[in-house]
Amino acid sequence: MRYDLCVRNARIVDERGTWRGAIAIHDGRVAALFADEPDGPADEIIDARGLPVLPGLVDIHVHFNEPGRADWEGFECGSMGAAAGGMTTVVDMPLNNFPAVVDGQTLAAKAAALSGRSLVDYLLWGGLVTDNVDTLGDQDAYGIPGYKAFMSNSAIDDFPAAGDGVLYEGLRHAAASGKLVAVHAESETLTAHYTARLRAAGRIDRRAWLESRPPLAELEAIGRALLLARAAGARLHIVHVSLAEGVDLVDAARQAGQQVSCETCPHYLTLDEDDFLAIGPRAKCAPPLRSRANVEALWQRVLQGKLDLIASDHSPCPTADKLRGEDDIWQAWGGISGVQLLLPLLLEEGVHRRGLSLPLLARLTSANPARLLGLYPRKGSLQPGADADLTIVDPGQEWTVSAGALFARHQHTPYEGRRLHGRVITTLVRGRVVYKDGEIVAPPGHGRLLAAASLPRSND
Template identity: 35%
Template sequence: MSHFALQSKNVIVNHNGNSEMVAACVEIKDQLIHAIHPYGSKLSCQVIDYAEHVIMPGLVDSHVHINEPGRTEWEGFNTATQAAAAGGITALVDMPLNCIPVTTTKAAFAEKLAAVDDKLWVDCGFWGGVIPQNIADLDDLLNAGVLGVKSFLIDSGIAEFPNVAAQDIRAAMPILAKHDVPYLIHAELDCGGFNNAVINEKYNSFLASRPKKWENDAIALMVEMARESKAKGDDCKVHIVHLSSDEALATIADAKREGLRFSAETCPHYLTLAAEHIPDGKTLFKCCPPIREENNREHLWQAVKDGRIDFIVSDHSPCTPELKHIDTGDIEKAWGGISALQFGLPLIWTQAKERGFSLVDLARLMSSETAKFAGLNTIKGQISVGFHADFLVFDANKSYTITNDMIKHRHHITPYAGRRVTGQILHTYVRGHHVYQQDEFLDSPVGRPLLKGQF
């Protein structure tokens, strides 16, 4: 169907930059939002009525590790984008590492683009990477269409993606500023003194090995780098990925007040899990930076509410069950990463509604702000005329328990199995194509690569 309409008593529409939930009928023509009419309007096309269910803009997840090509036994574009569609995500941005080759050159990016053919169930952008060895190649990589780049300030766990130091950051920033793309930073600095920490089956032993100070110092360094960049006239955008330390929030707030182009994200695992409740030997909960204490979690929620944290993304970082060492409970050897791509909205909604957030707020935190960050905000992230016809239909009141059987990503493991949540994605539309309906995938993959300057 290239011409049809969806309507509901509860549609999150955007008028002049402000979103609100209203009764509306959204007319779709040739994959775009053609018009927004009053609910119940008589149109010359088929109108699908979702009654009380909420029609939201499709989510935009700007932090997903898909690991293809090269490590498709960990994940892959087909399964990852199916999981995204099942979670109401209509566009995502893939991370530059855990794939082979890592996305640090134009040639490596070409390999990745060749790998996505006929596998995308949702639209997909790509981050590149900055490592000490590729700064001379950055212009070519950015001209090839990546939406921005990422670096680590600490060992990434992947030998071919080494961490950067201050001199590398200084060299990269003018190039990134010229292209006006964000510089994503895994913000942990190994401050020493913890290398002898003994990690055993106890979660707290792992938590103690990666203290808040590592994040705090890394973020302080990036504020200095951003300040220096602004003083030179470059004013590079700096973004902190997967923030977990509440002690860094004041530093981030100060950077914003100072007028630096500085932003931060956090993830469902930092907002819904707490160290006190993680059973010992449960390696599925291991991620870097770690899940911290309950008190820390509450402070992160406050920062989401007041804008110190800009948005919420999954950081879906899967691997094989063997690499998680599930049977042995060996936290030290287990690969770090949380798998939960399709459950982000219900996980967050379950807790956010108790804290006074509305679904309009979540559409901002998980769709419009993430689209803006990735440079996709002329086509994605809101229900507005002329935008891609990307929607999710949400039953905001349905409660259920997450089970491994529900999982659409490659390996059916997640730390959230057994957790009760509220809110179910019923349908997902990508550019007007109905791709997901009540646990079924429809038709065939319709997703497209989203390359900078080519949408």
Template identity: 40%
Template sequence: MIPELDRIIRGGQVVLADGVKQLDIGIKDGRIAKLAPSIPSSFAKEPPIEAKDYVVMPGMVDAHVHFNEPGFRVWEGFASGSASLAAGGCTTYIDMPLNGIPPTINVAALHEKMEAAVFQSAVDYAFWGGLVPGNLEEIEGLAAAGVVGFKAFLSDPGGRGEMAFRQADDVTLYEGMKKIAKLGSILALHAESDVITGKLTARARLESKGSALDYAATRPVIAEEEAVNRALFFAERTGCSLHFVHISSHAALKLINAAKNNSLNVTAETCPHYLALTEEDMVLLGGVAKCAPPLRNEREQAKLWEAVETGSIDFIASDHSPCPTELKVNDDYFAIWGGISGAQSSMELMITEGTVRRGIPLPYIAQMLATEPAKRFGLHPCKGEIAVGADADLVLVDMNTGYTLKKEDLLYRHAHSPYIGKTMSCRIKATFCRGMLIYEMERGIVRTGAGEWIRPCEPMVIVS
């Protein structure tokens, strides 16, 4: 008898779209070919992988990470960044366009980024293109070259120099939305009003303010709310599909959900740091907790969790934005690099904070971490779900082993994170990307450079 499968993952508690079931998973040519209560070992070429002690989650699809290639590999390149994602149960990520030199604002720059990623990424990947002043004529070419969508800033991204990624003025935003709408693509937005944040920051600097809470006060909820409102107005006029990244406030979510109810094609993500940390952590932890928008108070956080539970937030992304550790240390909080290093902890945090502490079912956590981002950005049905025909992107999670995160656990190039010292209620045991074992807790990364740039899914032969 010729084996029909390459390998079997046996007896895990498999997290499906409609529930959790104890199943065997049969894998062939990198895809899930069979799901059944029992699959004989003789059906596979390799010995089975025993998973009876684990939950099997679909690999996270992290739609928001910042790797610093080309040009900044000493910060966080594809090798270290993707390794940390694999250790955190992520099997696909979408890299943002602004942290490389050059930024991904034309086809030539996209090709440079692709060359930097090939044979370096541990897991699969896709790319965002950028919308900035002066690159409107590049939009069509970037779309044709395969970006999942476009990213724009409504506040100053903070870069400097000739190659810096710049915020989109209203004309660029409006004209860009018209082009993106015609292409049937999507625009992702960092939504904070630069007028509000800029003037409040200038005032704080004149008054020699420099604490964590001083910084937070210069980026109030109304700055997010105003920018979201303005973008939705333009989207209504242009028909452009929108996605709002790292939403931190209930007020902004109310506007987004009202637009959905008015038939606008719009989604929103939030991030684990807004759900697991508050502004008090900015004071206690210092620079590792600085981000934009800033962390909010406990009342705002409670409203975000309510939005997660009621489906008012579409999905979760890490917004992993790393830097060298020395840039996170300064007595002046305004001078610290803004960005959370958190990609390795997203799945464990969401299971800990969502399922264990709040009783949110695992299928719903999987939907927010994997299925919905995959659907939104055209990667489903290959990615984001444990189903016959999908890529065998699978994560074995030990729900009976809690641990306290240490610096030594992190695979980032620069091992800092606001989650160091935080106790997780579960631990990632192993991560498979397209059926290949990439990470194992006891050994670390066991296969490097196996990630591929995501292309449209192809049909497969199903094993009956």
């Protein structure tokens, strides 16, 4: 057999373990794995030099802001950052692009606008908002995995929060149509109450942002979402859980038989509230950064396998929208760009510092998110027949984060100056090298719009 490409001298990693060998690739798919050398020649050889080769990462939570706000990021920059971060599939949220995805028409327009724009494969989330529950089914085209809903103000005017009635009806629709509902779980009642009080008191300091969104607001919303989803019989996913206690609520529900999953993000595993007070607007996000004790407790949950997956919640904005919060924290955009740094941060904070194994890293960043989308093992694995999406990393290479070296359209990061062990060397999407040694080496448009399979399950 003659192969298109062979990655030899690899430390092949998947969620089950690591082993030495070679990966033969043909027609964009993994053709075979070999313990030593492949059984035939290849047109192109990549020598992995003994470095780990992981399944390409699947990031189910990005905001690339296109169409309508591509000046904030756009799919071209966003997907280049993803490729440079070892990601080969991303799932774009329905808001921050304009108009937001709330019906069949806006979804169709978004899918058309993104054609030929992405370097990596992608899917689109649908949206559940105040007034679209009766027409949710109109979004079921274009392979959406489900609908994103906010339990608190989204900060985007055309994506209003879903109250409990709407959320419950949306969950019932999702249960019937085999879709997920992904919720931003913070209580509107509590966050609005504290925000109003703090603003009335004239508070504009950084700590006011933390006080306006206390742990209680997140835990109350997670508990309520679990209750509503259980009553509706729906499959629930909770995005960006910031609290170890929040993970425990989800885990307890799962132990009791509920179909629920949750994600956390690299910023909740890296930065704490003292970092936020020191860094300021660049580290503003919602839910906000939490205590150092919580960061460590969250890591414990990761290492115990209680978290389903880690996603970036890549949420960029023009630098000016961060800077205007320097003197008044309410004025800053809340969101952290993480798509390019998720894997390096997990290599540093997890693998290097806390003993996170590479197979568990692969489970959290590729296998489990692919399962959630119903795309495993075609995505999220290196099994023969899988799409040849892979990333070669050097876990020992030390480097310093600098915003200027990111592919983001607006180069600001709360991780500026951070020393990391662990770097992405090469990324392949469906057998094509798209990123290598700091350079993007394929044109935008290589990425394809994928369709999620319906009725994904959390625990299979």
